[in-house]
Amino acid sequence: MFRTAIFALRSLRPLSSPYYNATRIICNDFKNFSTNRNISSPTSFYNLNIAKGSLLCNKQILSISDNITKIPVRTVTKFSLKKGKRKTVKAVVKRFFRLHWGAWIRPKVGRQKRLWKKSPPQRRRLKDHVFCNATQTTLLDKMVTKFWKRPKYYVDDPYAPYHTREEFTITRKRPIVRN
Template identity: 40%
Template sequence: MLNTLKISFFQIRTKIHFSITDGKPITNFEVVSRYFRLNNGLWIHAKPKRRSRVWKKTEFSNISRHEHVFTSEEKCIMLDKLVDKEWKERRHFINDEYSEYHKWDNLPKYKYLKKVDKFYP
């Protein structure tokens, strides 16, 4: 019997590039330019389409388009794979705008936690 290949039409961005000289993984600089990694392991990014059709949007959406959004658990793991060890280290900035978000308080703690099945009695 012939084995049929399963073709996936979904985008998969888990390709890790390696340097020719060292053989170490290279950072994907598109990730670094679009996302910001917090010290607790979460990633944030700006809202999509925040610059398009501003004249058409309401006043509330124009105000809220400057806000940042947390990424999901799966996306955090994927972005950590695409980034080098250098970008995962803690960074200390003077007058950091995100200093309140670097802590674990009142944030979801899903950094690489094993998924536990729900217990049904």
């Protein structure tokens, strides 16, 4: 577990940074340990034989690695502190859009990156939106409150033709007209 975190750290920083050198020292020291030692607790990690002059002697690298490996978490707040209600994950509302019939759409990935090297047809295709799959839709529905699940009506909504899904029998609103 610790070893995979170290290798993840090495991939985050350039080769010339002090963080890379520090993680290289940890990895080299870590490879020399015997596998039967208990390294599960931080105190047993400090008691290992470490060469003098390395950053581990000062225990600085552990605080550095804790700051680097913090990954943002966008999970649901189950109970708010004031009223005890669920909270909406704001990242979902910013990045996705829910159609009236329950599907979520999002812009294509990388639509703003390296546009100078993309051809005009590819740039045009990147402006399109794509549907989220069923698993993602279920997850996104759990991450927002019922306020965001209710239909919202905007003036000059560019998504207006997509809010109805008449070709599908379950979401159809109008009856089928047969000639």
